[in-house]
Amino acid sequence: MRQNPSFTLADVAEMRRVIxxxxxxxxxSAADEGQVASHYVMMLDEDRDDLTIVGHVGRPDDLIHGMGERELLVVFQGPHGYVSPGWYGKDTQAVPTWNYIALHLAGVPEILGDDENLRVLDRLVERxxxxxxxxxxxxxxPNDEAFVRRLAAGTVGFRLTPTRVVAKRKLSQNKDAATVENVIAELQxxxxxxxPALADEMRRAQDARPGRKA
Incomplete structure (x- = not known):
């Protein structure tokens, strides 16, 4: 993901909120036969205050991704949407764009044991x-222990503490305050x-800009 200083998201608390x-x-991940991708629910590790995440994949995705042996890239995406150039004002030169939030966490995951995987699955269901x-x-x-353990055996749990993080919050921070307010109004x-969800994120980013009064 191409980084731009105007749109960098570096606040760990904000990244945790997005996740x-x-x-x-x-x-x-990069498999022998090429790039492969899967889609799963992830959660922050409740015992950590960093960007460590826990989750699971269904078998045989663990083998496809070389789980525990090679680097994974885990991508989270927040609210996103179209921004019309017409929202910038009739006399302003502009083109369409897309506002969004994206987080890339990369690292080699740790494979969870059966009991810890069960605890993570239990927490996921409860959430x-x-x-x-x-x-x-x-x-x-009507679930019994045998049923739960049989289903859990078809999953592989993991914990990922990222060694590389790239996070971007492109929410019109490069525009003047009046233009941002107009875009927010249109989205609302x-x-x-x-x-509305994207408008809320734009408001949050706007309020966090340096020099902005609380």
């Missing part, structure tokens, strides 16, 4: 199913490219 709110990730009005958690009936509106 927490956007857990669906893409795993990329998402726990929001349901009548949650069906992993260990609750009811037009064909309305995108």
């Amino acid at each position: 927490e709110q956007n857990p669906w990730a893409t795993i990329v 998402f199913e726990g929001r349901m009005p009548d949650p069906r958690l992993m260990w609750e009936r 509106g009811d037009g064909v490219y309305a995108n």
Whole structure:
């Protein structure tokens, strides 16, 4: 990912927030037959305060990616969307663009043992199913231990502490404040490219700009 100083995201707390709110990730690795990619839910390691993530892949994706033997690139993507040049003002020279947030975490993962993999799977189910009005958690009936362990055996859990991180938050930081406010207003509106989540991220980035009053 081409980096631009205007759009660099270096705040670990902000990167953790993006991961927490956007857990669906893409795993990329260089296999013998070429580049391969898979898509899985990832979570921050609850025992760490850095960018260490935990997750799992289904077999045989562990073999396809050479899990534990070669570097993985894990890509997280936050809200993104189209920005019309018409939002910059009638007399402003401009072309269309796309605003977005993306995080690239690279490193060689550590393979989890069976018991730790089960704990991660349990936490994953609890995180998402726990929001349901009548949650069906992993260990609750009608599931029994044999059923849970049989399904878990079809997965390979891992922990990745990245050795390389590239994060980018392209949210019109290179535009003047009035233009940014207009883009935010358009994204919050009811037009064909309305995108409230992206507008919220732009507001967050705008408020974090140097010299911005709290």
